[in-house]
Amino acid sequence: MASPDDLTGENGPLYAARKGVYPKKVDGPFRRFKWVIMGITLAIYYGTPWIRWDRGPYAPDQAVLVDLANRRFYMFQIEIWPHEFYYVAGLLIMAGIGLFLVTSGVGRAWCGYACPQTVWTDLFQHVDRLVDGDRNAQVRLANGPWTGEKLVKRGFKYAIYLAIAFWTGGAWIMYFADAPTLTIDFWSGQAAPIAYGTVAVLTATTFILGGFMREQVCIYMCPWPRIQTAMMDEKSLLVTYKDWRGEPRGSVKKAQAHPGAFGDCVDCNQCVAVCPTGIDIREGPQIGCITCALCIDACDDVMGQVGRPRGLIDYCTLDDAAVEKAGGVGKPVRKTLFRPRTLAYFGVWCAIGAAMLFSLGQRTRLDLAVQHERSPLYVQLSDGHIRNNYTLKLRNMETRPRRVAVTVDGLAGAALWTEAGSRETAEQRIEIALAPDSVTRVRLFVAAPGDGPARQDFTIATRGLDGDPRGDSDIIQFDRPEDGQ
C-alpha cells in the first residue's frame, strides 16, 4: 500500500493538497528591506490617485488618471491621447526590458520584493501573526479543533483580510475617475455599476489570492517563474545554500563531539520555518524560491548565535558557487551586477526612456488628420469649377481653447469654406475655433477650376494663431472628372 507521500508508485496520487505554510517571524537586513519596499509600493498604490495636479480649468486635476470615458491618460504633466498610445507601449517595453535587466542581474528580485502577489501575501502573513501568533501558534490553531477561540480568531482574521482586500479593490477604481468625487459617489450609491463590479471582483481576487492561494499562485499559476528560468544565466544572483560549507549537517553538540566531521549547517530548520513559500532552500535552486532572502536573515542570525561566519545561505551566482566550492573566492557583487549583459539591457532601457522623453518634449499639441470624402469623389459645380469634400479632424491637445488657421497649398485657384460658410464667402484661408482638449471635426469644401489633372496632390495645413505657432499638415488628393466633363 502506497503512503500518501509516495509519489512514485503506480497508485501515486493524482492530486496533492496544499501543505500549510506558516512562516516564522524573522528580522534582519533583508526583512527590513522588504518592509521598506512594502511601504513604498503600498503607498504608491493606495496614495497615487489622491495626488492633485493643477492643469487649468479644462482638464482634471488628478495627477494620475486613466480617463477611459474620454480616452485620455494623465500622468503628472504628461497627457496621452489614444493616437499616442505608443507611449504606453513604450512604457510596457521599458517594463519588460526592466524585468530582463533585474532578472539577469539579481534573479527573481521582482518576485521576492516588488510583485503585488508577494507584497500582499506578506501583508496577509503579518495579519496571520497579529491575530494567531507566530508560526507555532498558527500551526497549533490550524491543526486544533474548532473551538470558540478558533472561531473568533478566524472570523477576526478573515474580517481583516476582507477589509484589506476591499481597500485594495477600492483603490484600483480611483485611477479611473476623480478620486474624491468617486469616493463620495461610491458610498452614496451613485457610482457606475462597473465601479461596484470592479471593486467586488478585485476584493474577491485579493481576498483569495492573498489570503489563501499565496505561494500556489507563484508555483502553479504565474508564468513568470518559467520565463525567468530562461532569462537567468550562471552569472545571475540566486539565493544559494552553500552546501560545500554546510554539509554534512549536524547540531552544535554533535560538532563539538566530533570536530571536523560536520559542516556549518546546524540543521536548525530556521530557513524552512521562515520561508513564505514553504520550501527547503537546502535542496538547491528551485522554482518555488522567490528569492525573498528571508532564509538568509534567519540563517545569519543562527550563525551569529553559534559563532560561525554569516552567509551559509547567501546571494551567490552559479559561477561563484563553483569557484567557492573549489576553494576560491567569488567575484564581488559589483562585478556581478555590472557585466556586459546587464549593461546592454540597461543601455536599451535608458535609450527607450530617453527617446520617449525627447519625443514627448517635441510633440506638437495640434494635430491634423484629413480624410477625402469618397462618395462623391468630386462634384461638378455649375460654373465649371470642381469641388472636393474633406473631413478634417483637428485635435487640440492643449487644455485651453485655441484659434487655428487652415490653409491649402499646391492647388491653384482653390477656395475653401466650411459647412458654416458658403461658396460666396469662400477664402484662401479659414480660421477655426477649437475647444480645449478635444477633437473638432470640420467638413471642408475645396473648389478649384475644372481644368487640371484628374488627380492632383496638394497640402492642407493647420497652424496655431495663438501662442505655439507650430501645426500639422497632410498631403491629400484633389479629384476631377476623368473625361473633363
Place this chain on the structure above:
Amino acid sequence: MADRKRIDEATGTSTVGHEWDGIEELDTPMPRWWLWTFYASIVWAAGYVVIYPAWPMLNSATQGVLGWSSRSDLEREMQAHAVRRAPITNAIAATALTDLPTKPELMQAAVQGGAAAFRVHCVQCHGAGGAGVKKLYPSLTDDDWLWGGDLTSIEYTIAHGIRNPDHQATRVSQMPAFGRDGILDAAQIADVVSHVRVISKQEKPSAAAARGEALFQANCAVCHGSTGAGDRTVGAPKLTDAVWLYGGDRDSLTATITQPRNGVMPRWGHRLDPVTVKMLATYVYSLGGGEKAPAPTLASVSEGQGADGQP
C-alpha cells in the same frame, strides 16, 4: 509505456514514462484546488444549461428558464436608445425647419439622423453621399437644383415627390417629346442643340445656333427662360451651366429633346414621419449645395415676378 517509469534522481519524483530523445516528464501531482476549480466549472455549466438557451433541438435550442435571447436584448437596447433620443427628436420636431441652422447642435443631430435615413431610403437612386448616378439620378451635392436647394424646397420635394400621378401636391412638370411627337424635325433639333451648346459655352456661335435660337424662343423659353436660365417653379433645369443631369454633349442633348426622361421620385411624406423628412432635408442641405435664400414659389411668381424666376 508505464514500464519506463522511473524515479528522477534530482527531484525524487516519478516520471510519467514517456521519453522523447532523452526528454522526460515528471509525474507531479496537480494541486487539489485545481480539481476544485474543475468541479466548480462543472457546477457552473450545469446551472448555465438550465438558465440559458443551451441544447440544440430540431427547430431551435432549449429556451432556458430565464427566457433570455439576444434578439430580446437587441429590442431592449433599441427601445432604450429611442428613449434616449426622444429629447432631441422632440426638439427637432418643435423647431421650424428654417430655424435649425441657427441651432448648431440640433442641426448636427438632424443631419446625422437624416444621414441614417438617407442610407435606408435614398441611396438606391441617389447613391451613397447623394453623389447621384450620371445620366440617371441627380447629384444632391452640387450647387444646381431643379426644384430649389433651400431647406423648405428640399423638404417639400422629399415629402411630395416628383411626378406622382396619384398625388395632387407633387412636383410636376413635363417636357414635351419634341422629336418623338414630331413637333420638331431632326434638323431643327440639331439647331436647338447647337444653340443650347452655345449658351452653355460648349460651342462657338454658328449659323445653326442662330437658327436654333429662334426655335428655342418659340418652343423652349416658356419653361427654360429666354436666356436658358431655367425655372425652379416648374423644375426646368438651367441650361447655361456646367451641370447636366442627362449629359451636355450633342448626342445626349439630342436624345433629351427627342424624348425627355421626366424622372420620378416617390413621395415620402406618407411613408416617413415628419421628423425624419425634416432630418432628411437638413442632410441633403448639408451635402454642399444647400442654398440659404428660399426659392420662389408658384404663388409668388404669379404675383408679378419674371417668368424665369431667377434673381
